[in-house]
Amino acid sequence: MTLNELAILLAALALAAPLARFFGIAAVLGYLVAGVLLGPYGVGRLFSEHDAQQVLHFAEFGVVLLLFLIGLELRPKRLWAMRQAVFGIGTLQVAITSLALAFVGILFFGTQWQPSLFAGAALALSSTAFALQVLEENNELSTRHGRLGFSVLLFQDLAAIPLIALTPYFAVTAAKSAPVIDYFAFAKGLGTIVLVVVVGRYVLDAFLRLVALSRVKEAMTAAALLTVVGVTLIMEAVGLSASLGAFIAGALLAESSYRHELEADIGPFEGLLLGIFFTAIGMSLNLGLLLAEPGLIISLTLALIVVKATILFLLGRWQGLEAGPSRRLAFALSQGGEFAFVLLSVGQAAGVLGSKPSQILAVVITLSMAMTPVLLLLDRRLSAKAKAPTRPFDTLPDNDGHVVIAGFGRFGQITARVLRAKGIPFTALDISVEQVDFVRRFGNKAFFGDASRPEVLEAAQMDKARAFVLAIDDVEASMRAAEYVKKQYPHVPIYARARDRMHAYRLLDLGVAAMRRETFLASLDLTRSLMLGLGYSERVASRIVKTFRDHDERRLNEDYKLSSDVEKLLERARTSQAMLEKLFREDEAEEAKLAHAEKGPREGKTSRDAKAKADTIDP
Template identity: 45%
Template sequence: MQSLTTFAALLLASVLFVPLFKRAGLGTVLGYLAVGMLIGPFGVELVRDPDNLMHTAELGVVLLLFVIGLELKPSRLWALRRSVFGLGAMQMVAAATALAAGGLYLGLSLSAAALVGIILALSSTAFVLPTLAERRELSTRYGRDAFAILLFQDLSVIPLLALIPLFGTGRSTALTHPGVGLGVLVVVAMIGRPLLNALFRHVARVDSREMFTAAALVTVLGLALLMQAGGLSMSLGAFVAGVLLADSEFRHELEASIAPFQGLLLGLFFMAVGMSTNLSLLVKFPLQILGLTAGLVTIKFLTLYGLRRLLGGVKAEARMLALALAQGGEFAFVLFDAAQSFRVLGEVQADKLTLVVALSMAVSPLLLLIGDFLVRADAAKQPPRAFDEMPAEASEVVIAGFGRVGQVVGRLLLARGTRFTALDVDAEQVETVRRFGLKVFYGDAANLDLLHAAQLREAKVFVLAIDDVKASLRTAELVRKHFPHVQIVARARNRFHASRLMDLGIERQIREALPSSLEMARWTLELLHEPPALVDQMVTRFVRHDAEVLARQQAIAHDEGQMIQSTRAAREELAQILEEARAAFSHKERGVKR
């Protein structure tokens, strides 16, 4: 009963506090750590023995490594080989060497300093990747570099867990007989994949989500326990299980089945770490703990920044990469615990380092904010880039906005042999497109002088493919006013955008998602065994009705009440129209059969 009460308290505390941290931009990891510190033995003492919870919560790390293994398809790893095994390996070596040197200077033994340096060189995958995803920066150059480095670090955890006993003199392990663990690993690698695929095919025939989830958990825990029996770590077993299933047809379903358990147990793990974090050390040794935290962040920042610059990275990108990965990682909590068990580190040393890692993770959001401030400061110092000089010859078509939509139009025009002038206000997009051999000019289509320079007066068609709604409407108004003879073909983001374009008298406009949505609806109806001829009629009538409704609602767009009423009436009209189409088709089919 006491355990159930504790578990309920943990869930309640996490539900109350973790969303606050996420909303503040601090991330869920820090939220779980803070909750653990709050309710643990160094906080309000709601939980006084976090060790029992830690044994269960460590399954979260085990499941995390299983998911990492699932992502390691050989083809994907091969495509990323240079970044992962090049930049990732160099970062680990550089940061670990510098941190180990710092450990030696502070009085650690050579073996302890080497191990501490390697552990502290790891950064937080659980914090960095979700944060970059929320900031929409995973696709940037520094975001891709961060992913590659974190992937190499996650791969490094596996051999590191196996090698820790060799650094110390603690409890005996089957690693003193390395042939046992190696033999288990070889056997699993040879026969694991066909056996696991056969198991999941058997379970898939039952068509039970619960059984599939149970099979996934049994696979992970079974291989984890098998590796542990062979003297290796449970995490290694989970990782091997993931790798064996990386190319399996069940990979995505496995990931979806494991995800809820992984997230919950990983949250419990971070809470358990927070409970185990000895906050009294911060009170007893404030300068030492804060100094070590500052030293860790500074060393990791300087080594990674210097390495990225040495390899030709741009200053701003190298700085953001170094700031993003300057903290310690979640695997440090597991590794420091293992280092203490094997007497590589003393209990106080391990507790101090665990606290330092937790504090370094706590300052990570602040580091990213500093990075954003420096980016804005650099941008403010640089004079605005002048617009490109426009071509001397006029074109039949001018395309404003050369992103995903404008490029498709441009490619078709090129294939036809039609000259066009493409404009885009995003300098990075312009440089990217130019690398692929397409000619595009940097400039703002909402600038009248630029439109004159682009010789829009001589053009026949103006393709308005600008992504931003406000910029699109400004440009449309400018072209309609000063170049009324030029025909406009416009891209609309949504119904509101389409309505505003219609207000400007632009009839040739299309919502960007409409054609693909109609095609998806067509496929769906056909998969529901509707006759293709009837599907064509239904889609045609839908398009005609949708255009009529859009024109009707244009006059009441600013009255929400009338818009809601009109939309409801339109749904009833559409249902009646499609039912009439079905009845007419059925009547025609019966007539044909007679």
């Protein structure tokens, strides 16, 4: 690749993601479109097919770095806890999808079962890079369906090893010959995994410790990259998944004291190389073949997505996921993967598949990848439109002298528990069907209803309520409820949860004085514990926290008058910090005086006691 081509590629990376975000689509899709435009079959044709393959081969290291960073986040104990999901649902997904896709090949294309099963197994593997990237972009990697998806992807990486080793079986069986399987290569692969585990457990952390002692930052960065590159070379040397090796190495370093340093050093490289990888996938899309046989390729792409998504959806439901999360899981993993390209190449070399079928399936895999962010985007938008309740609001009980709690999440539930223990009646409302059904299983009395709607508040008999606890998470819904209660039920006091400072200002606008910022008191309590841990006395720690609380609450009320003037707020923020530092210095001086005053009487008493003792024993 020339320097000009490198500049063009970097320019595409710099523009693709921001433009994609501007148009409201996933960054991955932006990279794909940029790759198609720059590739040998696109409008620009700035990169040849050979260049595209070179870029793709180089950028695959981004997938390796991604798996290494994910491994750093997963401690061995957590991995062991995931074993049931990895080997349970992962095995079912690969097995059922392989058989279903093989059946499609035999039924509709009349191919023999051996190449059909091989192609089905290859297509059953999803793209680790695509799936994890789109889940991470949408903040879904930590959700239950995100963790389930990761478990399936991890098993797929494991499954790729025996599939590559067993490829000759499909070829020779199709030729009516005795199967020849390289059992030595299979054993060598397993031995290599064991080697990576042993070295990672006993050598890597010691190596990083030696490098860290030099206190040279670039040396630590080089050591981090060397760790991943070294594992990649070892795994590739025996024909195994470099991504799997990197993941194992990352997991073994998850307990290391250098974990955060490794994440910081490798993160920028991982993001850049993944962007290049997705762009290279777009470059590799053979538009000529797509235009030559559009019906066949589009039909195969749809069949792949429908079969995989259906199986994943059913498995998600079987695991107890709701319909929405199961659908997200299905769409996130519905595409073909990068290991499918490897298997198709190996299968073509072994005579399992012909050249043209391999090329067609490669285009199908690329198109299915491109469809993943589109499907997730459509699902997200359709889900937002369908967010209106699908079942009627619950019938609310008759109450008198009760408390109405709007929002029954982590904040509202604490208030409810106290009221319940004191025997004070309350009516708790929440807009989430899942949340209401969930808390009811634990014996909580909650009702499905939107507390920002007037008819729901009327049904909750607000006119008879003693108080209104506003704990709705959504700021706009919270303000609608507060405005309506203030206007229609001015005699009912409002006790509100403010999400942040700006939400607090809006509540103050309505005259809601009994208001608490949701994390403020918890943060102060934690800060007090921190001060104690740093060696301050109980009295000093409490005084520090009290000084800050008084100062911040005073500032909140003073800043409220300037809440519409951003420039003045910024100026006050600077002067407020200086004022807080001055208050702390004054507190320190006062504390020193108190300590000195207390020390004097104690010293006097000690000297008097010593003298009395001496008088007692003096002959």
